[in-house]
Amino acid sequence: MRLIVFTDLDGTLLDHASYSHAAAAPALAALAEREIPLILASSKTEAEITQLHTELGLGDWPIIVENGARSLRPGAPDADRSDYARLRAALGTLPEDLMVHYRGFGDMSHAEVAELTGLPLAAAGLARQRSFTEPGLWSGDAAGLEAFLAALGREGITARSGGRFLTLSFGGTKAQQMAGIMADLDRDTAIALGDAPNDVEMIETADYGVVIRNDHGKGIPPLAGEITGRILRSEAPGPQGWNASVLALLARLDRNGRAD
Template sequence: MRLVIFTDLDGTLLDHDSYSHAPAAPALAALKAASVPLVLASSKTGAEMAPLHAELGLGDAPMIVENGAGVLEPGAEAEADAAYRRIRAALDAVPAALRARYRGFGDMTDAEVADITGLPPKGAALARQRCHSEPGLWSGDDGELARFLDALDRQGVSARHGGRFLTLSLGRTKADAMREVATRLGADTTIALGDAPNDVEMLEHATHGVIVRNDHGTPLPRLAGEDTGAIRRTAQTGPTGWNAAVLALLQDLGATTG
């Protein structure tokens, strides 16, 4: 068996409030002991994820960045931002009344991003170094949102809700990037963990999916894989639930070393 694990970060491997992964330490150690690659898959930028990748000691495992819009190799040079510039141009082309209802990271200062995310100022600056997608806050009603999304769709830009943000991209998802990375790594068995709507395709595509409980957002609806046992839910939140789920799956799959 060639097992590869894919994980969302905020609210999943990282605590929603503190951004700590400390409660997941036993499972992270078990993955290293069993030589199971851990692929970070987040809405975060490559600039944000690289320090965490190094801190976790994930070796040469690639990172899925900006909701699957890009795949970044550790130590790679800075990515091109042509996709991001195209998204920003599409935003500025929608009717002004609708455009005013959306504030993306590109419309904010580092201080504003720090305030709405809880990130430290340096972390907020890294979050604004975007190459593939634009997260932001929507302040209009449902009718305005429908018109806003339609205007963007006509320009080839799609939108996904993930946690607190409405994120714009050119349509690529975490599942698309997961397929690419799984093939590259020769995986025949995959585990995916996530907590938000932008994780659903990844959870459904994996051999084993785990919905990590998140009490700060609307719970994901029941997925088809839950009826077959391919997808399970954690009883505990964030990295505590992540830890328990990963250890249980490693045991179930016979992928432990001890």
């Protein structure tokens, strides 16, 4: 068994309020000791994830950025980063009665993003360094949102709801990036962990999925794989739940065949 772990960040590996991963230290150490690749998969930008990737000592393992829009090697150049400019241009063509209810990161200052996310000002600046997607807040009603999404769809833009924001893109999901990464790293068994609706496809695609308890957002509804035990739910939220779940799965897989 050649194991690989894919994980969401905010509310999963990182604490919802403090953004700390300290509580996950034992499981992180266990993965490192076994040389099991840990793939960070988040709505965060490359600039944000690269800092954490370096802090965790993840070497040249790839990252999945901006809600699955791309998988990248940290620091490696990417051929085309024009999606964000295209997104902003498309938003500018929408009727005012739709646009007035959507406020994206491109409409906000560093200070506004910091206030919304709880990030320090410098980190909020990194969050605004978009290449592929536009997160934002919808303040209108359900009917207006339906019309907004329909107008975006005519421009080839999709929207996904995460823990805090409605994120717009030209496609790509965390799940879609998994197969390519597994092939590149010669891995045949995947664990995936997440806490929000935009993690569902990744969790369901993995051989073993973990729904991390979410006390601050929509969370994830019951999934089919939970009936068979292929998908688990953590008792604790955030990195505490992440830590316990990863250690439990490693022990479970060890009993059935070494996970490395």
